Amino acid sequence: MTDVVDSDELLRRMHRARSRALEEGRHWRARSEELRSTDPEASREAAVRTVAYEAVLRVLDEVLTPGRNAR
Known part of the structure; x- marks a missing residue:
């Protein structure tokens, strides 16, 4: 991770990270709900x-949309 990246690339990477976090x-x-009745420890x-x-x-x-989700 020593490569120098411009701001556009950094923004693309953050958007990809956000998409991945949403998927995960x-x-x-879903995995927690699936395991709730059969394996409570794995569900937790x-x-x-x-x-x-x-x-x-x-x-x-x-970071990507400051203040948009302010509570």
């Missing part, structure tokens, strides 16, 4: 991952 959050949420693990990806998503949203 959905995946882990998936729920923790869901929360982590949601946090990443909130940070990237604020």
